[in-house]
Amino acid sequence: MNNAHMMYFEKDDVLHLAISNEPEMGSVELSPNITVELNNKGEMIGIEILEASRFIRDSIMESVQARVLRVSELQPV
Numbered sequence: 904m905n906n907a908h909m910m911y912f913e914k915d916d917v918l919h920l921a922i923s924n925e926p927e928m929g930s931v932e933l934s935p936n937i938t939v940e941l942n943n944k945g946e947m948i949g950i951e952i953l954e955a956s957r958f959i960r961d962s963i964m965e966s967v968q969a970r971v972l973r974v975s976e977l978q979p980v
Contacts, residue, residue: 911955918955923948 910919921940928943936958940949952958 916953916955916957918952918958919949920952921949 906924907920907922909921911917912919923942925942925948927940927948929941929945931939931941933939936953938951939947940951942948
């Protein structure tokens, strides 16, 4: 994983995470805005996230909400 790098294309709001410099031979769509890039062995070499700013914002909000919920469950009523 020593070739890992990340690129953000602000104009298109696309985040590309590469874990290898191997050529892409295929891809799998995990969700409408997330695609996993594969090498010729079917191994993951990268991830592309469309509407990245929204994805990251929503992921952070979900994480914060889950933590707040856990804390509130620990508080005596």
